[in-house]
Structure formats: structure tokens, C-alpha cells
Amino acid sequence: MLILLxxxxxxxxxxxxxxxxxxxPRKPFQFNGKSIAPGQKLAVLxxxxxxxxxxxxxxxxxxxxxxxxxxxxxxxxxGYEYPPILAAQQLARELDPTQLSGTVxxxxxxxxxxxxxxxxxxxxxxxxxxxxxxxxxxxxxVTERLAWLLSNDIIGRCNYVVDVHxxxxxxxxxxxxxxxxxxxxxxxxxxxxQMAVAMGFPYVIQFGNxxxxxxxxxxxxxxxxxxxxxxxxIECGRLGMPEAENVALIGQALHRLLVHLRIEEGTLPAAPxxxxxxxxxxxxSQHTGFFFPQVKAGEFIYKGRKLxxxxxxxxxxxxxxxxxxxxVVLLMTATxxxxxxxNLFTIGEAPRPE
Numbered sequence: 001m002l003i004l005l006x007x008x009x010x011x012x013x014x015x016x017x018x019x020x021x022x023x024x025p026r027k028p029f030q031f032n033g034k035s036i037a038p039g040q041k042l043a044v045l046x047x048x049x050x051x052x053x054x055x056x057x058x059x060x061x062x063x064x065x066x067x068x069x070x071x072x073x074x075x076x077x078x079g080y081e082y083p084p085i086l087a088a089q090q091l092a093r094e095l096d097p098t099q100l101s102g103t104v105x106x107x108x109x110x111x112x113x114x115x116x117x118x119x120x121x122x123x124x125x126x127x128x129x130x131x132x133x134x135x136x137x138x139x140x141x142v143t144e145r146l147a148w149l150l151s152n153d154i155i156g157r158c159n160y161v162v163d164v165h166x167x168x169x170x171x172x173x174x175x176x177x178x179x180x181x182x183x184x185x186x187x188x189x190x191x192x193x194q195m196a197v198a199m200g201f202p203y204v205i206q207f208g209n210x211x212x213x214x215x216x217x218x219x220x221x222x223x224x225x226x227x228x229x230x231x232x233x234i235e236c237g238r239l240g241m242p243e244a245e246n247v248a249l250i251g252q253a254l255h256r257l258l259v260h261l262r263i264e265e266g267t268l269p270a271a272p273x274x275x276x277x278x279x280x281x282x283x284x285s286q287h288t289g290f291f292f293p294q295v296k297a298g299e300f301i302y303k304g305r306k307l308x309x310x311x312x313x314x315x316x317x318x319x320x321x322x323x324x325x326x327x328v329v330l331l332m333t334a335t336x337x338x339x340x341x342x343n344l345f346t347i348g349e350a351p352r353p354e
Contacts, residue, residue: 029063029103032153039065039098048149053125053142057149058108060092068102068263072158073254074150075107077131077165077220078121079114083237084164087250094251102263105154110146110220120169120240131165134223135216151223160195160230160261163221164250166237167297172334174298175236175249177274178205180225184212191230198260199234199253200271203328205348206278207233232257238297239334277348281325284343285310287318291338295329300350302326307345310338325349 028035036042046057075088088108095104109115110130117124121131128143136147155161167173177199179192189208196204207222217223224231234253237246258264285291293308295301305323312318321344331346338344 026065026067029061031061031105031157032059036061036063038063041095041097043092046149046153048142048145050140050142050145053113055123055125055142055146056112057110057146058112059154060106060108062095062097062100062104062106064100064102064104064263065098066101068100069159069261070103070105070157071258071261071263072105072154072161072224073107073164074110074154074161074220075164076109076111076115077163078129078168079109079111079116079123080118080120080168080240081166081237082240082242083166083246083250084234085109085115086242086247087164087254090247090251091254094255099265100258100263101265102261104258104263105157107150107154110150113142131219134218134220135226147220147223150220151217155220155224155229156227158224158229160191161221161224162195162232162234162254162257163219164234164236164254166235166246167239167331169240170333170335170337171238171240172297172332173235173238174203174328174330175201175234175246176203176205176277176330177201177253178207178233178235180208180213180222180231181206182208182210182213182225185225185228188225188228188230192225192232195230195232195257195260197274198256198268199232200256200269201234201236201253202272202274203330203348204274204276205280205330206276209278235331275350277328277330277350279349280330281327281347281349282343283307283321283324283345283347284341285338286340287312287338288340289313289318289338290315290336291321291333291344292336293332293334293344295332297329297332297334299329300327301329301347321345323347326351 177196
């Protein structure tokens with residue numbers, strides 16, 4: 001009888017121990033007052049009202065069946081940058097929450113008024129640039145309230161963030177990924193670098209490169225950095241055009257990031273190691289008039305090369321624009337109108353290709 005009792009006690013202990021090893025069921029994700037069960041998704045239209053203007057933000061949340069990190073994907077901070085917005089729409093159709101580990105918060109279009117108004121850079125409701133007012137204000141204008149909502153209801157809920165941009169109406173652009181590098185947060189910077197590299201673009205750009213980040217966040221992805229959340233940027237698309245190849249490049253990059261973060265299953269396809277650009281030089285116009293570029297985005301240029309010229313409103317030659325360094329043209333104005341102080345070129349310092 002004593003032996004039987006000991007056996008029962010051992011068996012009971014075994015069952016208790018093994019029951020504790022069974023993983024607890026994955027909890028629903030709470031968002032905007034709603035509960036999203038594992039393996040489910042929720043599409044919701046968030047709203048912002050400042051007393052005069054109303055704005056909406058379409059968001060889809062995918063709650064994976066398995067546990068994992070929360071990734072925020074934000075498109076359309078600038079409403080004229082169409083490839084990121086179209087790529088977000090496509091990704092929303094492709095993601096299957098039953099096959100995901102973790103959670104994806106997908107902002108389809110952060111600046112709906114800018115998109116519908118075909119407005120370059122600014123929200124026409126208050127004429128403010130959403131990507132210049134982060135972290136925003138809870139009681140500010142409609143754009144400042146949009147930034148506040150994105151900062152607190154989206155970015156603040158995430159473990160990782162990617163902000164997706166393109167070249168708008170006047171901008172020709174060489175596709176690249178980027179991340180912030182601050183010397184006092186090496187682990188945060190390294191996670192951002194890994195995210196940027198994983199997305200498979202030929203160039204990765206370092207932003208910041210300073211001892212610390214003391215200023216206001218200002219930019220969407222830098223708000224994540226201020227909060228200690230690893231973040232990366234995508235720049236892919238040009239001249240405000242919805243080109244299918246750039247939509248596809250963004251979609252491919254986002255899927256690569258999902259695999260890197262182990263939210264999607266798979267193995268990252270091989271890609272050549274990107275060139276890391278640690279220094280960028282901008283050339284701004286000293287005149288108002290017409291700009292005539294003589295190079296294209298993505299082209300390698302050498303120091304002293306003529307990149308274009310500016311004329312006055314009568315067509316009289318005012319000045320040549322000359323490259324100050326060797327490097328690659330990352331971003332440039334590709335249309336004739338130019339104002340004094342406008343950016344003509346952003347050049348990433350790089351060695352001449354072999």
C-alpha cells in the first residue's frame with residue numbers, strides 16, 4: 001500500500017511538472033478597443049479630429065497564431081509617394097495571420113488627405129509636413145494630432161518599426177534602406193542596421209552618426225528610436241509615379257524583413273552585401289528659376305563633375321552645379337522649377353565602382 005501511495009505521488013508530481021511545461025495559449029491583441037484573436041486580422045479606420053478638420057488612418061492588424069514580436073509598417077506619411085502605399089495594400093492581401101508568429105500593425109496610408117489631395121509633402125488641411133512634426137501634439141493641429149496618434153497608438157505598441165517612403169513629384173531617387181546610428185545606443189543601432197541590410201537593397205544609408213539623439217524626433221522612424229525601438233526606413237520610387245517594379249521591390253523588402261524578424265517562416269534569399277553609405281552631402285540651389293540636370297539618380301559621379309545648371313526665368317545661365325565629392329546620386333530634383341534653398345542633389349559618398 002505504501003509503495004502504491006508513493007507511486008501515485010510521483011505520478012501526480014510528474015503530471016504537475018509536465019502541465020507547467022505546456023505553453024500558455026496565445027492571448028488576443030488589443031487594439032483600438034477591440035480584441036484580435038490569434039490567427040485573425042482586423043481592419044480599422046482610426047480617426048483624428050482637431051475641432052475643425054477630421055482625418056482618418058486605415059490600419060490592419062494581423063495577430064499571428066504563434067508568439068513573436070510586434071512589427072509596425074507605416075506607409076503614406078507623404079501622400080504623393082505612391083509605391084509604398086500600393087505595396088501596403090498588396091501586403092494586406094498577402095499576409096495570412098494563421099501563418100504568422102507575432103503581430104503586424106500595417107498603416108496603409110498615414111496621410112489620407114495628402115493622398116486624396118495629390119499634395120506633395122504636406123497635409124493640405126493645415127499645410128504641415130507630417131514627417132516634420134513627430135512626436136506630434138495631443139491638442140495640436142490635425143497633422144500634429146496624426147503624428148501623436150502614430151507615435152502612441154502605433155509606434156509605441158511595437159518592438160520594431162519600418163517607415164516606407166519614395167521620391168515624390170519632383171524627386172528622382174535611387175532605392176535604398178536606411179537606419180539611425182547613435183554612438184550611445186549601439187545595440188539599438190545594430191538592430192536597425194540588421195533590419196536595413198535584411199531588406200536586400202544595394203545601398204544602406206546611415207542616418208544620424210552622432211554621439212546621441214537629444215533633439216525632438218521630428219521624423220516618423222526617429223520617433224521609434226527616441227522610444228528605444230529598433231527602426232529602419234525604405235526609400236523606393238521616383239517622381240510620384242506608381243511604377244509596378246518599385247511596388248514589387250518594396251513588397252519583396254517587407255517580406256524579407258518579416259522573415260528576418262521570424263514573423264514569417266522562410267530563409268532569406270541570398271543578396272549581395274550592400275554598400276554602406278555613412279556620409280551624405282546635399283547641394284541646395286542658390287537661385288530661383290529653371291534647373292536642368294545632366295545626371296540621373298543612381299549614377300556614380302566624381303568630384304568636380306558638372307551635374308547640371310540653373311537659369312533665371314528668362315532662360316539666362318546663372319550657374320553650373322558641380323559635384324563636391326565622389327559618390328552616388330541618391331536623390332535629386334528632376335523637374336525644371338527650382339527655388340532658392342531647394343535641394344538639387346543628395347549624394348552618398350562612395351568609391352568609384354570597379
